[in-house]
Amino acid sequence: xxxxxxxxxxxxxxxxxxxxxxxxxxxxxxxxxxxxxxxxxxxxxxxxxxxxxxxxxxxxxxxxxxxxxxxxxxxxxxxxxxxxxxxxxxxxxxxxxxxxxxxxxxxxxxxxxxxxxxxxxxxxxxxxxxxxxxxxxxxxxxxxxxxxxxxxxxxxxxxxxxxxxxxxxxxxxxxxxxxxxxxxx
Numbered sequence: 768x769x770x771x772x773x774x775x776x777x778x779x780x781x782x783x784x785x786x787x788x789x790x791x792x793x794x795x796x797x798x799x800x801x802x803x804x805x806x807x808x809x810x811x812x813x814x815x816x817x818x819x820x821x822x823x824x825x826x827x828x829x830x831x832x833x834x835x836x837x838x839x840x841x842x843x844x845x846x847x848x849x850x851x852x853x854x855x856x857x858x859x860x861x862x863x864x865x866x867x868x869x870x871x872x873x874x875x876x877x878x879x880x881x882x883x884x885x886x887x888x889x890x891x892x893x894x895x896x897x898x899x900x901x902x903x904x905x906x907x908x909x910x911x912x913x914x915x916x917x918x919x920x921x922x923x924x925x926x927x928x929x930x931x932x933x934x935x936x937x938x939x940x941x942x943x944x945x946x947x948x949x950x951x952x
């Protein structure tokens with residue numbers, strides 16, 4: 768691990784998701800919403816930290832496990848904590864939660880399920896699947912980096928003018944060179 772990576776890991780490790788003044792903490796809510804024990808919740812939060820670190824240092828898209836994705840989804844709902852305290856002030860980069868190319872398959876399955884329950888006709892199912900596939904292709908511009916375990920979400924980092932630091936590949940120059948390390952929005 769390089770010195771900057773060690774510094775980043777220390778910042779991520781020291782970031783507190785639980786507000787000590789909150790009557791119902793982040794970890795308590797996460798445990799309740801997922802039916803997890805306190806011990807399991809704490810271990811998944813630690814895995815979330817590792818996942819975010821890998822998102823920051825990896826040159827390709829990274830996909831979380833389902834439990835880690837649950838932590839990420841909940842953290843995203845704490846908007847100030849996620850975007851300001853964590854991304855901007857701690858990581859000094861944005862970590863975007865984005866669907867991968869497999870997400871359109873989920874849309875097709877949902878449409879088929881609706882059709883199977885008698886909700887709509889086959890022509891509409893085909894149209895919905897086609898629209899989702901086209902949207903996915905346009906959104907990814909044919910440049911989806913994919914993921915290694917077939918999950919339905921991934922991360923990408925970007926650094927905008929309001930962030931002081933550049934990407935892990937290019938430092939302060941940012942990602943405008945078209946590298947595979949980061950995707951800029």
